[in-house]
Amino acid sequence: xxxxxxxxxxxxxxxxxxxxxxxxxxxxxxxxxxxxxxxxxxxxxxxxxxxxxxxxxxxxxxxxxxxxxxxxxxxxxxxxxxxxxxxxxxxxxxxxxxxxxxxxxxxxxxxxxxxxxxxxxxxxxxxxxxxxxxxxxxxxxxxxxxxxxxxxxxxxxxxxxxxxxxxxxxxxxxxxxxxxxxxxxxxxxxxxxxxxxxxxxxxxxxxxxxxxxxxxxxxxxxxxxxxxxxxxxxxxxxxxxxxxxxxxxxxxxxxxxxxxxxxxxxxxxxxxxxxxxxxxxxxxxxxxxxxxxxxxxxxxxxxxxxxxxxxxxxxxxxxxxxxxxxxxxxxxxxxxxxxxxxxxxxxxxxxxxxxxxxxxxxxxxxxxxxxxxxxxxxxxxxxxxxxxxxxxxxxxxxxxxxxxxxxxxxxxxxxxxxxxxxxxxxxxxxxxxxxxxxxxxxxxxxxxxxxxxxxxxxxxxxxxxxxxxxxxxxxxxxxxxxxxxxxxxxxxxxxxxxxxxxxxxxxxxxxxxxxxxxxxxxxxxxxxxxxxxxxxxxxxxxxxxxxxxxxxxxxxxx
Amino acid sequence: xxxxxxxxxxxxxxxxxxxxxxxxxxxxxxxxxxxxxxxxxxxxxxxxxxxxxxxxxxxxxxxxxxxxxxxxxxxxxxxxxxxxxxxxxxxxxxx
Numbered sequence: 296x297x298x299x300x301x302x303x304x305x306x307x308x309x310x311x312x313x314x315x316x317x318x319x320x321x322x323x324x325x326x327x328x329x330x331x332x333x334x335x336x337x338x339x340x341x342x343x344x345x346x347x348x349x350x351x352x353x354x355x356x357x358x359x360x361x362x363x364x365x366x367x368x369x370x371x372x373x374x375x376x377x378x379x380x381x382x383x384x385x386x387x388x389x390x391x392x393x394x395x396x397x398x399x400x401x402x403x404x405x406x407x408x409x410x411x412x413x414x415x416x417x418x419x420x421x422x423x424x425x426x427x428x429x430x431x432x433x434x435x436x437x438x439x440x441x442x443x444x445x446x447x448x449x450x451x452x453x454x455x456x457x458x459x460x461x462x463x464x465x466x467x468x469x470x471x472x473x474x475x476x477x478x479x480x481x482x483x484x485x486x487x488x489x490x491x492x493x494x495x496x497x498x499x500x501x502x503x504x505x506x507x508x509x510x511x512x513x514x515x516x517x518x519x520x521x522x523x524x525x526x527x528x529x530x531x532x533x534x535x536x537x538x539x540x541x542x543x544x545x546x547x548x549x550x551x552x553x554x555x556x557x558x559x560x561x562x563x564x565x566x567x568x569x570x571x572x573x574x575x576x577x578x579x580x581x582x583x584x585x586x587x588x589x590x591x592x593x594x595x596x597x598x599x600x601x602x603x604x605x606x607x608x609x610x611x612x613x614x615x616x617x618x619x620x621x622x623x624x625x626x627x628x629x630x631x632x633x634x635x636x637x638x639x640x641x642x643x644x645x646x647x648x649x650x651x652x653x654x655x656x657x658x659x660x661x662x663x664x665x666x667x668x669x670x671x672x673x674x675x676x677x678x679x680x681x682x683x684x685x686x687x688x689x690x691x692x693x694x695x696x697x698x699x700x701x702x703x704x705x706x707x708x709x710x711x712x713x714x715x716x717x718x719x720x721x722x723x724x725x726x727x728x729x730x731x732x733x734x735x736x737x738x739x740x741x742x743x744x745x746x747x748x749x750x751x752x753x754x755x756x757x758x759x760x761x762x763x764x765x766x767x768x769x770x771x772x773x774x775x776x777x778x779x780x781x782x783x784x785x786x787x788x789x790x791x792x793x794x795x796x797x798x799x800x801x802x803x804x805x806x807x808x809x810x811x812x813x814x815x816x817x818x819x820x821x822x823x824x825x826x827x828x829x830x831x832x833x834x835x836x837x838x839x840x841x842x843x844x845x846x847x848x849x850x851x852x853x
Numbered sequence: 854x855x856x857x858x859x860x861x862x863x864x865x866x867x868x869x870x871x872x873x874x875x876x877x878x879x880x881x882x883x884x885x886x887x888x889x890x891x892x893x894x895x896x897x898x899x900x901x902x903x904x905x906x907x908x909x910x911x912x913x914x915x916x917x918x919x920x921x922x923x924x925x926x927x928x929x930x931x932x933x934x935x936x937x938x939x940x941x942x943x944x945x946x947x948x
Contacts, residue, residue: 416874417882421924424871441924597918 296466300428300459301330304392307435309335310471313363315717317341317350321367322407324394326459339717339746342738344371346710348378349736352387353714356697357672359508361388361442362714368394369407372453373414377704379449380418384701385531386508388447390438391415395455398426411453420448428461432469440472446595447474447508477509477594477612480619484609488566488590488616489623491607495564495588497632498524501547504531504700505569505593507693511614512536515568518621523629524566525636527555529576530685531700532569538689544636548576549836550682553643556842558636562587569593569613572602573701578842592616645686646834646847654800654826656680656755660687663725663753666811671723672697672715676708676732679761682832684727706735709752713739716748723749723814730756730783737789743819744794751813752795752821757828758783765831769846770838790821801825857886857908859935862917864903867925868894875923876903885909885916889940900927906940 298306304327308316317339320328331338341347344366351362366375372393382389396405412424421441423434431454438450492498506515512535519526519542526536527544536543544555556578559565565587570576577583580602590607591599599608609616660683667673673688674697675681681698690696697715699707712726733754743750764778787797800822803809813820834845866872873892880887889906907913913931920929 412871413874416871417878422871595922597915597922601915 297462297464299326299330299462300425300431300454301326303428303431303463304435304454304459305330305334305336306468307431307471308363310468311435311439312360312471315339315354316363316365317347317714318365319344319347319367319371320365321371321394323368323396323456324365324371324392324454324459326456327365327392327394327454339713339742341710342741343736344374345377345706346736346739346742348375348389348391349381349707349710350714350717350739350742351389351391352378352382352707353674353697353711353716354718355382355387355389355714356711357694357715357718359388359510359694361390361439361447363390363392366391366393367407368396368411369409371407372409372411376414376418377702377706379415379451381699381702381704381707382449383418383420385699386447386504387449388442389449390442391449391451393451393453394459395424395453397457398455399457401455411451415451415453418449419451422451423453425452425454425458428458428463429465431458432465436469436472440475443474445475445477446505477615478610480609480611480616482619484607485616485619486623488592488607488609489620491564491588491590492522492524492566492624497562497635498522498564498566499544499559499562499587500524500526501559501565501567501570502526502528502532502535503568503570504529505613506532506535509569509594509612509614510693511568511617512693514614514617514621516540518617518624521621522624522627523633525558525633527551527559529570529573529700530698533685534690534693534695537691539691546685548578548842549838550686550832550834551842552645552686553834553845553847554636554639554645556836556845557639557643559584560586560843561635561639564588564590567591567593568617571598574838577603578836579840582841582843652827654806654824656683656826656830657687659755659824659826660684660727662807662810663727663814664688666807666814667725668723668814671695671725672719674698674708674712674715674724674726676726676728677703677705678729678732679757679765679830679832680727680729680732680755682762683755686832705732708732709736709743710739712750712752713743713746713748716750717746723751725814726750726752728752728754729761730754730758730780730786731760733786740790740793740795740821747818749817750819751816752790752819754786754821754823755826756783756786756823757826757830759828761830762832764829765835768831769835786821786823796820798822857910859888859937860907860909860913861932861935861939862905862907862913862920863930863932864905864920865927866901866903867927868899868901869925872901872925875925876905876920879919879923880905880916883916883919885911891940904939906935906937
């Protein structure tokens with residue numbers, strides 16, 4: 296049989312089980328769109344390639360399977376870069392397929408030519424510049440295998456226009472490839488970890504996004520309860536253990552609770568599971584868990600000893616490791632240690648922000664959690680609202696929080712929410728965002744309106760780049776510059792203009808009812824919530840400082 | 854801190870145009886001091902041998918693990934002796 300490069304791509308995507316792709320057509324990838332139009336794949340037309348990249352990420356983050364986005368050459372490819380880099384830092388499986396100028400024009404500064412291969416080499420797990428259509432038969436399946444295997448990540452396939460149009464004679468379609476089996480944990484190392492847990496008086500489980508990627512939440516909970524080990528999570532790890540689990544310490548680090556960081560400070564064994572000792576989590580590294588032995592389980596060998604020397608290392612899938620570990624760990628109550636945790640919790644509580652005044656962040660997030668469907672997925676943007684969600688929204692399931700943790704990309708939330716809603720059509724998706732973030736990918740409201748997805752956008756509108764303003768207040772002598780929007784748009788009018796229902800919560804007679812209705816209503820809604828403009832996310836560890844030195848409200852106003 | 858030490862890493866890589874971008878980019882990105890590169894195709898044409906001369910204070914384990922993660926890097930080996938002379942081109946006045 297005969298097929299051209301573009302038909303090979305669409306056929307292999309179909310065979311890979313890809314039902315939805317997000318992208319934007321342009322000159323160099325037109326042959327691909329020609330084939331796409333004749334395929335069974337549903338194409339979601341984003342309004343900016345970065346939106347397409349984050350829609351694909353939203354699908355991937357909600358399901359664990361690789362998401363696919365498409366862009367043309369030049370600006371199409373450069374617009375995808377942020378979403379690709381974001382996927383790299385949060386280990387999200389993504390396959391980005393870009394058009395390239397015809398092979399004969401590569402290197403001539405042709406119209407819409409950019410070195411996509413060179414630009415994406417440092418931000419992908421792997422990338423390809425395809426030179427012949429026949430290569431696609433191996434490149435496509437391999438790209439999915441790489442994206443989903445081991446530590447997941449983004450893969451870019453750059454295809455010149457003539458290669459998309461080139462006809463190939465082929466006998467059979469290649470086998471599809473998915474994630475390969477992760478390395479099995481070494482039995483001696485598992486036994487050593489079991490002994491370390493047995494010998495520890497004050498162990499803590501430090502859980503990162505790797506636990507969610509390896510779908511290890513159940514076995515994590517069983518292990519924690521069997522041996523009564525308190526569990527803290529990073530931002531991407533939220534949902535790996537239920538927030539209301541008696542052993543949950545919540546999130547650690549810069550905006551974690553004070554008691555959480557204190558508990559870590561007293562630990563004698565830190566068991567890091569699929570976590571990478573990021574500076575936002577550890578604070579000043581030399582003072583992080585100073586008294587603890589460190590055990591580190593990670594599928595990526597280059598993470599072990601990268602930042603913190605470990606006493607016990609285990610390069611393997613975290614789920615497989617915990618399953619092997621579970622029967623070797625003796626049941627234990629650890630009354631003294633868990634008693635101490637309770638004491639620290641009392642001594643160093645989460646300092647309550649004032650609750651008087653309308654639309655204070657904490658009560659707002661708590662109200663949202665009460666009103667929302669327990670099955671909902673929450674996508675956030677980046678900034679104060681993201682930290683308030685992380686602190687106060689009680690996540691109970693893995694993949695119920697989609698957030699840009701590593702790269703911290705403002706503009707992530709709305710397109711990621713669209714992607715999640717496409718992948719999980721029966722679940723409500725809530726996008727909690729800020730006015731600064733929303734404006735960075737506002738155009739995707741048009742995509743949302745067109746798709747009529749059940750996405751509720753909760754806009755925590757403070758007219759500022761709040762988290763940056765907060766840093767100017769705390770660390771730059773309150774010398775504010777370029778963090779207040781001198782003029783803000785009317786977001787309700789804007790939403791309505793895009794065809795999304797807008798709810799001005801500040802003008803609602805019964806805000807709670809209006810919020811509840813917005814969370815139930817079919818189709819997309821944007822709720823504009825005028826939150827107090829100068830609230831801070833507290834407590835906070837100053838960047839570069841030890842997690843022991845948390846700024847709280849008294850210190851802030853003292 | 855220790856003095857920078859000359860060390861050589863030997864890489865077996867897939868022979869295609871992008872591999873140099875990945876290897877050189879990794880050293881630049883992780884701020885490892887790369888002093889010399891020697892590279893040539895093997896007889897089968899599908900693979901190349903690459904020698905990298907490094908002057909580093911830090912241990913190389915971390916960068917070796919990063920190199921091993923690159924899809925086009927087949928194997929990485931640290932030489933026991935640097936053998937810097939391999940990187941000196943006669944008549945260029947180097948060294």
